[in-house]
Amino acid sequence: MHFDSAIRRAALSGFKPAVALFLVAQLLLAAPLSAFAEGGADDVETRTPIKHLIVLIGENRTFDHVFATYVPRHGESVSNLLSKGIINADGTPGPNFALAQQFEALPPFRTKYFTSLHDNEKAPYQTLPAPTLNFAPIPPPLPAGDLPFQPVDLFPPGTPTSFLSAIEPSLEQQDLQLLTTGVPAATQTVVLPDPDPRVQNFNNLPNGPFPLAGTNLPYDSYTGDTTHRLYEMWQQSDCNIKHATRTNPSGCLNDLYPFVINTYTSEPDPFSGGAVDDNGGGNSMAFYNVQKGDAPVLKSLADQFTMSDNFHQSAMGGTGANHVMLGTGDAIFWSDGNGNPTMPPSHIANPDPLPGSDNQYTVDIGFDGNFTECADPTQPGVAAVRNYLHSLPYRPTPNCRPGHFYMINNDAPGFLPDGTVDTNRIASGSAIPPTNVRTIGDALNEKNVSWAYYGGAYNAAVALQHNPNSTDPTVLIGQAYCNICNFESYNTSIMGDPQQRAAHIKDATDLFAALASGNLPAVSFVKPDGLLDGHPASSKLDLLEGMITKIMDGLNANPTLAASTAFIITFDEGGGYYDSGYMQPIDFFGDGPRIPLIIVSPFTRGGHINHSYADHVSILKFIERNWKLKPLTARSRDNFPNPKTREDNPYVPTNSPALSDLFDMFHGDDD
DSSP: OOOOHHHHHHHHHTOOOOSBOOOOTTOOOOOOOOOOOOOOGGGSOOSSSOOEEEEEEEOSOOHHHHHTTOOOOTTOOOOSTTTTTSBOTTSSBOTTGGGGOOEEEOSSOOSSOOSOOOGGGEEEOSSOOOBBOTTOOOOSOOOSSOOTTSOSOOOOTTOOHHHHHHHOTTSOGGGGGGGGOOBOOOOSOOOSSOBOTTSTTTTSOOSSOEESOBTTBOSSOOOOOOOOOHHHHHHHHTBOGGGOOSSOTTOBOOOOHHHHHTTSOOEEOTTTSSEEOOSOBTGGGEEOOGGGTSSHHHHHHHHHSEEESSEEOSSSSOHHHHHHHHHHSSOOBOBOTTSOBOOOSSOBOEEEEOTTOSSOEEEOTTSOOOEEOTTOTTSTTHHHHHHHHHHSTTOOOOOOOTTOOEEOSOOBOSBOTTSOBOHHHHHHTSBOOOBOOOOHHHHHHHTTOOEEEEETTHHHHHHHHHOTTOOOHHHHGGGGOOGGGOGGGGBHHHHTSHHHHHHHEEEHHHHHHHHHHTOOOSEEEEEOOTTTSOOTTTSOHHHHHHHHHHHHHHHHTOHHHHTTEEEEEEESOOTTOOOOSOOOOOBTTBOOOBOOEEEESTTSOSOEEEOOOEEHHHHHHHHHHHTTOOOSSSSSGGGSOOOOOBTTBTTSOTTSSOOOOSGGGSTTOOO
């Protein structure tokens, strides 16, 4: 296996230095624990020569958002904005630009939750809503009372490399400077919603996808976030069987993205105390341009190995539900201490609009609508989704059990990082009680297959939990650990068992130690901390690429290990960004839009683009097939068959619901 780091170095050398230095002063690094040395992975029987699987999960980017202008090698095809003529190679509107135009609702507005609007109920935007800085770091001067997720302080230029290295051991030395760049220029006032003037033509954008670029907006920039939640994403997708075509049999138009995120709730302005709608403006329509040097690491890997242009987030919505689906192939629900379904004390979604509003949800202000009883069509919002699913020719089951309140948006796990049950937050409904839903960790344990979940800043998160008043920067980095990303943090059998937790829940530093020693588990899930995960506003895509580079360098330094390893690079979900790809409705929870997936392996060389329909559960299916495991439960999605397709349309399964097991992305499929 070979990774040409020179490509990346040359690309990064062209970045312009940012005006200000961004580092959250409280997010610094904890010392690494001893290396995880669970061996024996090479001795376990597998169906393929792949003895080690590494799954890296970044944050919040769709396929078109990253690979809008990607051109594959000769003889390969790709489905993206460029190939469809929606944009030109330089990012300007293409001949088919109208295919991606966005709409807003017309009065009189619906009084109940909807998943689709009729043609006479909507009209295209004349110009796209201006993209905003939504939660992106803004340097001083700031009004009193900083926004959530803003930097508490800014380190001065010339911060020592040794200090940056202590902050982020998941970056190579030459990439540490990325922590200090990319903040918007200082402004004298902050007014919300705050348009991002760095975007070229930000206040007069044509109605459709636009380049995330401008004279003062290089690739190495923090940019605004955009909202993404389950009921909102069903609306954004605008799915109706009346819109179905041969190439898009689900009838999802994906044409209400800015409208929904700018109307579904009204958030308080922390400065004035008044209400403000800043959930991203037109941010959802932004895209990078790999032909102009954006995303150089991801592009280089796609050129060399195998990429999917038909891989999807498993659930409409955000981080928590999609990580849970990755670990369980299912959704989890509120339960008592014995695993029996019960009703949450609060946080039950009601997406019906408030009287007098066009789309302001009754219960989601403050992002409180995290659970839904989707088996009951009399509950707000439920019937619209269920009716749409029932209208599809293959009749996908909602997969919702009566009396179960399923987690549909980010609710904290019942376990804190050290395995303590979070009783206070459970009582308030902001953390879900520990669940007994079976995970891939349980299945691997039963077959004595080694595995680990490596979370960035996990060690520090434990230390911070024990000493919440610490001022030690090596403890405060624990704030960047993503507890909702660790699907085992919801699970009693792993997180609630001290021996299991010690054996399998690790820090990202332990991954690099395992790569160096050659003692890599058979299956490794890797989650960067919040500074490196690539999340809009709080991170940057090039910081995620920096961690990818270090993992690649670790593999390349151990050729024997690399020869039997597959490295999957993907994302948790699309973050609310637009994508033009087909979506296959599977159940009440999704699927959602396409997200990038690249598999780096000696058995995926050649720059191939794979078109088989897949989502996060396809990774479970690959693990189960390669290590000879059974599906996790009778109802989990890993029971679905591999897709069958027509020769003229490889993207749409003819045997829906169907999910690939990713085997056809490798050379030497064992069929």
